[in-house]
Amino acid sequence: MYTPLQRFIDLLPEGTGKPRTLSRDEFLFRQQAPARAIYSVVSGRVRLFRDLPDGSSVILYVARSGDTCAEAALFTTQYHCHARAEVDTQVIGLDTEVLMRHISADAAMGVELSRLFAAQVRELRAMLTLRGIRSADERLLAWLRLKASGERMAVELDRPWTGISEELGLTREAVYRSLARLQEKGLIDRRGRNEKGGGELICLRRRS
Amino acid sequence: MYTPLQRFIDLLPEGTGKPRTLSRDEFLFRQQAPARAIYSVVSGRVRLFRDLPDGSSVILYVARSGDTCAEAALFTTQYHCHARAEVDTQVIGLDTEVLMRHISADAAMGVELSRLFAAQVRELRAMLTLRGIRSADERLLAWLRLKASGERMAVELDRPWTGISEELGLTREAVYRSLARLQEKGLIDRRGRNEKGGGELICLRRRS
DNA sequence: CGATAATTTGATCAATATCAAATATCGTGG
DNA sequence: CCACGATATTTGATATTGATCAAATTATCG
Numbered sequence A, B: 001m002y003t004p005l006q007r008f009i010d011l012l013p014e015g016t017g018k019p020r021t022l023s024r025d026e027f028l029f030r031q032q033a034p035a036r037a038i039y040s041v042v043s044g045r046v047r048l049f050r051d052l053p054d055g056s057s058v059i060l061y062v063a064r065s066g067d068t069c070a071e072a073a074l075f076t077t078q079y080h081c082h083a084r085a086e087v088d089t090q091v092i093g094l095d096t097e098v099l100m101r102h103i104s105a106d107a108a109m110g111v112e113l114s115r116l117f118a119a120q121v122r123e124l125r126a127m128l129t130l131r132g133i134r135s136a137d138e139r140l141l142a143w144l145r146l147k148a149s150g151e152r153m154a155v156e157l158d159r160p161w162t163g164i165s166e167e168l169g170l171t172r173e174a175v176y177r178s179l180a181r182l183q184e185k186g187l188i189d190r191r192g193r194n195e196k197g198g199g200e201l202i203c204l205r206r207r208s
Numbered sequence C: 001c002g003a004t005a006a007t008t009t010g011a012t013c014a015a016t017a018t019c020a021a022a023t024a025t026c027g028t029g030g
Numbered sequence D: 001c002c003a004c005g006a007t008a009t010t011t012g013a014t015a016t017t018g019a020t021c022a023a024a025t026t027a028t029c030g
Helices: A004-011 A071-075 A096-105 A107-131 A136-147 A161-168 A172-184 B004-011 B071-075 B096-105 B107-131 B136-147 B161-168 B172-184
Strands: A017-022 A027-029 A037-043 A045-051 A057-064 A082-085 A089-095 A154-156 A188-191 A201-204 B017-022 B027-029 B037-043 B045-051 B057-064 B082-085 B089-095 B154-156 B188-191 B201-204
Touching: A004 A037, A004 A107, A017 A037, A037 A045, A037 A057, A037 A071, A037 A096, A045 A089, A057 B107, A057 B136, A071 A096, A071 B107, A089 A096, A096 A107, A096 B107, A107 A136, A107 B057, A107 B071, A107 B096, A107 B107, A136 A161, A136 A172, A136 A201, A136 B057, A161 A172, A172 A188, B004 B037, B004 B107, B017 B037, B037 B045, B037 B057, B037 B071, B037 B096, B045 B089, B071 B096, B089 B096, B096 B107, B107 B136, B136 B161, B136 B172, B136 B201, B161 B172, B172 B188
Parallel strands: none
Antiparallel strands: A017 A089, A027 A082, A037 A089, A045 A057, A045 A082, A154 A201, A188 A201, B017 B089, B027 B082, B037 B089, B045 B057, B045 B082, B154 B201, B188 B201
16 A cells, blocks of 8 residues: 555655564564654554553553654653554554655755645544444445545445444444445445455545 | 644744634635645634535534644645635634745754654554544543543543543543443542532543 | 533433344465 | 365344433532
8 A cells, every 4th residue: 555654755765665564463663762753554463551550541542554653752762551462463564764854855845745644633633523423324424425436426435344434433344234224214325335346435425 | 822833832933823703604724725824723713624625525624723734834835735724713824935034944843843743653553542442431432541640540621521522533422431440440530520610520440 | 690512311312332143255275 | 286284255143332311429620
């Protein structure tokens, strides 16, 4: 997957990104440890969580393929949470010092990084707003509309619904049922299902 | 409220931030219009939404007091969504050109902006993860843990529960009931309720 | 002191989570 | 190319829980 971060990394000198492979349950870094790198997840999953003074912990995020994590480590000396691979995982690490040197020396680089983060913020806010929609049908529809592109208002899926349902904050069953209802009502049209490519195409009915 | 953005604005030359007052339903800016400024909401609410080719629209975000909006406009020539005041609202606008000039000329400024956005990203991801917790009790507890500070693991509220319930994605009734249950179980201790300051203090029981 | 907003508890409803199970698809190795 | 196991898709039955609707009480703020 060619992510915005990948594009950014390509602006940096050759070899700045260092791949690392993690086994299930292996720590990528620990809370309080000196912040050495920020990461981009290539495959697998990394759980970020924080240990609290009372002995409990909170999960902050689960970074998946294509996600970045620990960006904030750029601006601190220590990690403020643990990062542990939930399954076998591959990441690319970017040394914070190197990165900071670049963005401090080259303003254009800082601007690029800001752009990257700003896009993230926009995306995350949209997702958060989406989660505020109670009805499963409305939520799914809103998701499709956010993802739809082009005059045709079509969405090409890049992964199974099972994965998308997590992003939606719904169970897969609820999503399949919503899909059925939306199709029933003629609000969407599912094409290219059951075909080799796997990439189903959802078209939104031109209306409302 | 003294937000991180405010701190950032203070780094800019005097008078860069331009206050603007909006009446209910007034547009702050429109989709496709040239991007002239990014904004910080001082009071009131601004709804960001996008019109789609099929005639429908999606809400992207509702920015409230202390929130910023349209940061991404820094990097585009046009706004990609509408922004309209839901109630009488005050904002501070930062001219995109001025801002871009500063961060392009002064790397330290770009770094600051990146830091600002990175913090936002972290916060938003945590909130999104929180929304993934189905149980109202668990969700509220996780929220308290995220907000809790100090060895005492205490949270000082800066607004009524009614407002917090929205952040949690629950109705206020559900939140009050969860509070009652958590207190019942001895997981939290509500102090300073019914007192002038209004700032209730919630202490998490040292355990688990 | 009156009005408005916040807190709180009760009753009921509706919707999604769960649990189950069947079919279909995909990827892999033979 | 096919068999087989793992994953995804789909539908059904049921349970649970938070949303809703109501209403009473208590703060907060001019």
